[in-house]
Amino acid sequence: MQITSTQRKAIDQYYKELEAYHDHKVTHETAVRSAFQYLLATFAKSANWTLIPEQTISNGKRPDGTLRDAFNLPRGYWEAKDTKDDLKTEIRKKINLGYPITNTIFEDTRRAILYQNKKSLRLTWQSPKNSPMSLTSSSPTPNLILHPSRRR
Numbered sequence: 001m002q003i004t005s006t007q008r009k010a011i012d013q014y015y016k017e018l019e020a021y022h023d024h025k026v027t028h029e030t031a032v033r034s035a036f037q038y039l040l041a042t043f044a045k046s047a048n049w050t051l052i053p054e055q056t057i058s059n060g061k062r063p064d065g066t067l068r069d070a071f072n073l074p075r076g077y078w079e080a081k082d083t084k085d086d087l088k089t090e091i092r093k094k095i096n097l098g099y100p101i102t103n104t105i106f107e108d109t110r111r112a113i114l115y116q117n118k119k120s121l122r123l124t125w126q127s128p129k130n131s132p133m134s135l136t137s138s139s140p141t142p143n144l145i146l147h148p149s150r151r152r
Helices: 005-023 029-045 087-097
Strands: 050-053 065-068 074-080 103-107 111-116 119-124 133-136 143-146
16 A cells, blocks of 8 residues: 555654654653554545544443444554553453454554454554554455564
8 A cells, every 4th residue: 555645744743743752751651642543543544444532342441542434333443552561461451351352453652563353463663764554445344554664
């Protein structure tokens, strides 16, 4: 999928926001998640999806974001974590609480773990040159795809 100029601007904005948070020594989830939220919402539009923050889903859980298609079907979920959290530990906690892992990204601004059909893919990104993400609708059910700078 080709990155559009709108998506490129969103990527650049993402890194500018993270740099500003870093300069102010801000690491808590409530602040830093806004950068990824804007980025994710921008990319979701290319698949005709909408990011809905803090929506309670059918099992009573409330992910940081739910991606819904034009038919209001849930297509993916997003969970943000503090930059100081141990991402793997936090994911285990969320899974144990019943959060979905069908098409869910857990991220802490530096790395992410994407679950699709209960399988995980670890991703990291370091710079604006490495586009952190795109959404693709080449399959009947679009999937969230991250383009990492390196995989771990």
